[in-house]
């Protein structure tokens with residue numbers, strides 16, 4: 341197995357600051373904004389993004405999370421189905437601009453499931469998608485991210501390992517080639 345580092349801790353930090361700035365630029369302070377992370381690592385990234393935005397302009401943005409599990413025999417196969425386990429969103433999302441956050445965008449199926457879950461939960465004015473890594477060209481649905489930390493070219497058998505200090509004790513993004 342080959343491991344190719346693509347971002348170190350400082351790189352992730354720099355990327356998050358850029359994404360926070362892009363989010364700030366696109367949304368006025370009058371627009372009600374909420375940030376919702378998708379299960380483990382998207383949730384940590386969502387909190388970091390909200391913290392970074394607060395550091396930059398003092399704006400406090402509520403964060404929530406959605407837990408989605410991918411059911412599949414082999415997650416590199418086409419056709420696995422994401423199932424929403426739970427949502428922890430302690431505020432109404434009606435008429436809000438929701439920024440969904442995930443660590444990696446691959447086929448788009450998880451985002452699709454997240455959009456369904458949001459629809460069940462309320463009626464946002466708008467939903468945008470922010471991801472740390474976009475596995476370029478791998479989409480199986482017409483879903484794209486509005487904010488991309490980094491595009492990474494992968495084939496199906498490869499895996500982008502996103503390590504975050506909250507869960508993994510360090511910050512790094514590494515491409516694993518079997």
Ligand code: 5GP
Nearest residue numbers: 442444445446447448449450499500501502
């Ligand atoms: P999708 O549903 O777009 O195929 O895959 C996105 C979901 O699966 C995300 O929640 C993401 O965490 C996970 N995922 C897909 N591919 C990768 C990958 O290469 N690395 C990591 N860490 N997660 C991935």
Ligand code: MG
Nearest residue numbers: 378379380443
């Ligand atoms: Mg995930």
